[in-house]
């Protein structure tokens with residue numbers, strides 16, 4: 018099982034403008050979706066790839082002139098799969114097709130057999146590479162992208178937002194039928210450039226205008242003829258990832274027609290109405306994703322909002338997000354970069370708002386920090402419901418035995434929230450529920466994915482066999 022959650026982009030300038038500066042800026046804007054590697058591809062050249070953050074690269078001037086092109090696709094990578102090596106970084110190139118992928122293909126062993134029966138090994142193969150090889154096989158039989166995607170869709174189980182680039186300079190965007198991961202279309206008027214992006218924050222960064230979502234089940238082609246849009250499949254209900262709205266997406270982004278910042282603030286309002294801690298002295302967010310929800314919670318109940326916890330951005334990895342770091346030691350390192358402001362915490366009944374509890378590592382250290390800063394009582398309110406099951410649609414919490422809510426769910430004497438509070442050292446833990454979360458986001462609950470909370474994998478069409486983290490990562494020494 019290979020997991021990737023990443024950011025993808027695609028550009029095509031109808032004016033023949035060099036899009037590489039856009040590529041670099043937009044990948045930088047999507048950096049929150051993946052910090053392990055980045056890369057891009059232009060027609061008829063091997064893809065450019067680099068490890069680490071876009072901003073740490075130095076030779077932008079030469080990159081921009083060397084890869085000068087009116088068409089490109091790009092990728093930022095976050096993966097729990099094997100080593101964070103350059104070989105696994107994207108885009109990948111198979112013959113004249115370059116591919117960038119956000120999502121997870123669940124049936125990699127089956128796909129592996131279809132591309133020649135090689136033994137699938139997480140160290141040597143990615144789900145994206147298998148999908149690309151299979152797609153290329155279909156295109157070689159019948160050079161028709163919509164036909165090839167229709168066939169591949171029947172063979173492949175999982176979530177996918179692909180951007181593709183062919184050597185003739187055409188750019189494609191493909192979004193799975195359920196729409197697990199976001200994908201939007203934009204336009205930059207100044208250079209008559211169309212742009213595909215995982216999130217609209219990247220479109221804003223390059224001065225573009227959001228035109229809307231690429232629809233689930235849609236194939237979009239951009240070439241010198243302009244834009245062509247076709248549906249390769251439809252689904253009765255979509256399964257947009259609810260976690261994007263609480264944690265993953267950038268707050269400035271608008272996905273599925275909903276602005277993420279506004280959704281997070283509303284989540285705070287709804288939580289305050291349903292789960293009020295009326296005697297709290299202060300509401301504090303865990304930086305950064307929970308800030309709008311904390312603001313909403315405080316606003317609704319008329320309680321002081323304070324920045325009681327700050328991220329030390331100058332520490333090594335200080336501004337990074339702990340959850341998406343692949344290795345435990347690195348997660349601990351990031352958590353140590355949270356600095357309390359004792360003056361707003363000491364002697365107070367504190368409500369602390371966090372976006373989720375996955376392994377509990379961050380939450381435990383936050384509670385410790387608040388205690389040592391003198392909090393008299395701590396209620397932890399979590400904007401996402403309990404995460405008890407692995408995600409098979411592109412987010413990195415792959416092994417069930419690591420999930421705190423799973424570890425604590427079977428105790429018959431106590432309810433889950435009391436057990437979690439005990440294990441974290443908090444006085445109280447309150448989880449959001451799927452109904453309240455969907456109402457706050459403003460999307461019908463049936464159109465959202467909650468598989469990691471309710472264990473219903475029907476939208477993905479799989480019956481998963483849960484594996485350990487070492488098996489999933491193919492990285493047994495960690």
Ligand code: SF4
Pocket residue numbers: 197257258259260261407408409410411412466467468469470
């Ligand atoms: S399982 Fe959870 S994290 Fe994965 S797509 Fe569904 S809601 Fe998002």
